[in-house]
Amino acid sequence: MPRLMAASSHRVSFTLNGRVVSGEAEPRMLLSDFIRHVLGATGTHVGCEHGVCGACTVQIDGAPARSCLALAVQVEGADIRTVEGLAPAADRLSPLQNAFRDNYGLQCGFCTPGILMSLDALLDERPNVSEAEIREFLSGHLCRCTGYASIVKSALAAARQRREDRVYA
Amino acid sequence: MKPAAFDYVRAESLDEALDVLAAEGADATILAGGQTLVPMLNMRMARPRVVLDIMRLPGLDRIDIAEGAIRVGATVRQRALERQADLGKHQPLLAAALPWIGHAQTRNRGTVCGSVANADPSAELPLVLVALRGEIELRSRRGARRAAANAFFTGIMSTERKDDELIEAVSFPTAHAGAGYAFREIGRRHGDFAIVACAAVVDTHKARLAIGGVADRPILRELPLPGSADLTDALDAFAADLDARDDLHATAAYRRALVRRLGLQTLQEAAACRA
Numbered sequence A: 001m002p003r004l005m006a007a008s009s010h011r012v013s014f015t016l017n018g019r020v021v022s023g024e025a026e027p028r029m030l031l032s033d034f035i036r037h038v039l040g041a042t043g044t045h046v047g048c049e050h051g052v053c054g055a056c057t058v059q060i061d062g063a064p065a066r067s068c069l070a071l072a073v074q075v076e077g078a079d080i081r082t083v084e085g086l087a088p089a090a091d092r093l094s095p096l097q098n099a100f101r102d103n104y105g106l107q108c109g110f111c112t113p114g115i116l117m118s119l120d121a122l123l124d125e126r127p128n129v130s131e132a133e134i135r136e137f138l139s140g141h142l143c144r145c146t147g148y149a150s151i152v153k154s155a156l157a158a159a160r161q162r163r164e165d166r167v168y169a
Numbered sequence B: 001m002k003p004a005a006f007d008y009v010r011a012e013s014l015d016e017a018l019d020v021l022a023a024e025g026a027d028a029t030i031l032a033g034g035q036t037l038v039p040m041l042n043m044r045m046a047r048p049r050v051v052l053d054i055m056r057l058p059g060l061d062r063i064d065i066a067e068g069a070i071r072v073g074a075t076v077r078q079r080a081l082e083r084q085a086d087l088g089k090h091q092p093l094l095a096a097a098l099p100w101i102g103h104a105q106t107r108n109r110g111t112v113c114g115s116v117a118n119a120d121p122s123a124e125l126p127l128v129l130v131a132l133r134g135e136i137e138l139r140s141r142r143g144a145r146r147a148a149a150n151a152f153f154t155g156i157m158s159t160e161r162k163d164d165e166l167i168e169a170v171s172f173p174t175a176h177a178g179a180g181y182a183f184r185e186i187g188r189r190h191g192d193f194a195i196v197a198c199a200a201v202v203d204t205h206k207a208r209l210a211i212g213g214v215a216d217r218p219i220l221r222e223l224p225l226p227g228s229a230d231l232t233d234a235l236d237a238f239a240a241d242l243d244a245r246d247d248l249h250a251t252a253a254y255r256r257a258l259v260r261r262l263g264l265q266t267l268q269e270a271a272a273c274r275a
Helices: A031-038 A095-102 A112-125 A131-138 A148-168 B014-027 B037-042 B078-082 B092-100 B112-118 B124-131 B231-241 B252-272
Strands: A010-016 A019-025 A057-060 A063-066 A079-081 B007-010 B028-031 B050-053 B063-066 B069-073 B135-140 B143-148 B153-155 B166-173 B180-186 B196-202 B207-212 B219-223
Touching: A019 A031, A057 A112, A063 A112, A095 A112, A095 A148, A112 A131, A112 A148, A131 A148, B014 B028, B014 B050, B014 B135, B014 B166, B028 B037, B069 B112, B078 B092, B078 B112, B092 B124, B092 B180, B092 B196, B112 B124, B112 B166, B124 B166, B124 B180, B124 B196, B124 B207, B124 B219, B180 B252, B196 B252, B207 B231, B207 B252, B219 B231, B231 B252
Parallel strands: A010 A079, B007 B050, B028 B050
Antiparallel strands: A010 A019, A057 A063, A057 A079, B063 B069, B069 B166, B135 B143, B135 B166, B180 B196, B196 B207, B207 B219
């Protein structure tokens, strides 16, 4: 049974956006800080650090979750996806990201990475998602620019786009 | 907003976990989904010396529906129970309450037993467990025991779990033929802590209502059936007895008013859906 001592750092490995990564973490290090400060993937933003704002949302084994409410050592061996994993190439946005761009779905952009990771999972799971379901899911995210109307519009546009892509695929 | 230092132990078997709890006692805190514990670590309201991660224990991730109860193991996440096939048929109250817990993003991590263990006075799962007269299964090096939900919750974030005990499972009784169930909650926004939450069970002879978010724990009371003349007085008395307090979210008077009105609506809804 592994016991990781408080005062020392320990090797943590998991898959980040399809690549195996590893770094050193004390037991108390949050996943959000590990992703940003140890791995240098700063696309994930940190807001409230107690699970309320949703800015730090990533996908852990496919399910959107707060990275500030997980310890790095807890996700050893897990499959983590962050906003950096959405775009298919360095010069191309994903359909969801494009929908946010087309529909003014972001203003300052601070809440956007978390919202994208939640919506990406939601649209995958429910291709025919309703506006009410989108709003319910977005209740787990705060946008202090209060741009919710455009965020909902972007999500609906992305869902529509996904359905069309599926038809012509 | 960063946790204080602690040792992290990842138990690989139930025996190992119980050994750690027996050795460390109150210095150890059990980590399951972390959706209550990690915020408390971040805010340093909790400063354990040892954090015991139980999520990799084998065999505790089962949901068993048999013999009149839905038994939920220690590592079952709230989202997994929410997605259990026909949950609403087996126990409509549980199915109605689950979507009110936090947000989809926290239910993906948070466990059913963890919510019961932490015993937040406004939490939905302790309320439902009390309303249904469910049970908590505890295990330690000293042996196993079952606790009735009604006696288990002892105050704000406190239960009668001993320091060396692990909640192995909780059991929610399944729906009775002829009984109706309803859940209602008022909060500022969806996903916020409940200002008042109501869980009602009504059958042909009796009605009972459990209230969360008002007293220091979920409180259950038998009440006259909806439609009977003395229900209003009984609800008024229940609301008065709950010892509501003013806080940042609501006044005591508002909470009492919600117990009377939302409580009545919840009982009426439960009576209307009697199967």
